[in-house]
Amino acid sequence: MTNSLVRQLIDAARARIAAEGMRGLSLRMIAQDAGISLGSLSYRIGDKAALLKQLLEREHQDQQKLHAIWHRRIKSLNLAVPSVLSAVITAWLDEASQPRRVAALAGCELLLEAGANPGSYPGMAAFLDAQDAFWGDMLLAHLPADEARIFGCAIANYIRDELPFSLAAGSNVDYRLLRAATIERLGSRLTVGEIGLSAHFAQLVAASGSESADAPLPVDLLAGTKRAEVATAIASLIAEQGVAAVSHRAVAARAGVSNSSVAHYFRTRADLLDAGFGALVINMRDEFKAHGGLERYGSWAALMRSTHALALAAARDPQFVPFALDMRRRRAENGQDLLRTALSGDAPIDAAAVQSAALILVGNFLAMQARGGLDRPGRLQFEDLARLRRSSIAESA
Structure with missing residues (x-):
């Protein structure tokens, strides 16, 4: 198989994932898109696991090229200035949301699926390590090496959590204002106090999540019905094992x-997923109303995965956007007291900085799942973020 045909197949796989999620990673459909037979694809590449391996290798190669472009783009900028760094992070997210949308969607899907089954994505750890290293290297000219490493890791993890929401709602003005407030605090290492957009953070949060209460779900799930019960089973599969695990048999x-009962309620796999995402919305709302009742999914990890799955669904179906934004807001609010206590120290911390820290830690948690566990290199903890704040406050004193 020629290199050009390999690239064509990988492009077809990436485009399928971007358009349909991991459910689109069908060897038969990819062969059809590439204009070759399924037998020829299987003979030349192998099974789906082999395709995933080549896809990750391609993602890694393309990421290296992207990092080189951005290195040239920002090497002369003073990233020690919070407003400059914030503008760079915003531009990165905007480029990922539009010109690089297909690659970004595929990357988000791969990260989420790797968290459910890291053994099937052996190249993911190196892919994530390179992201951390890129931002750390960019900061080396401005910070001591260890601080640059931690801050770079924090930025990379913030982007991992924010990117699915930017893909879903990047054109939503209320979301962009809310995102700008948290990026401001990220650029200043979670310090500075309530100036700029953060002075209006409560209003920005309310505006970003206000539509979801009135927006109708794309699927009818009447409480207490068998249809709703089956949809809840789909939601739990998505939360625990990822979209790729959803099938009529598994549900x-x-x-x-x-x-046959599942098929009676939800005829196609697309119907299954619409119902599952609808149930995720309902179930997550119930959990937040119960103030920490996470037993339905069994773990905090499942809730984090669910919000990303919902955001990626919203990136393909605008009907889900209000719900994805609402879950982003509620999720960050749920742990704000714990974060405020852990990070404030001797200096007060504002709500925008708390939410920025929450996004960093969620992104890191998902990355550690994809790497294979919290004991692997790359983990960020509360103390790392508190240290960043202390060093920034000391510099400005």
């Missing part, structure tokens, strides 16, 4: 019903 086993 039937989870819900304790027959395959």
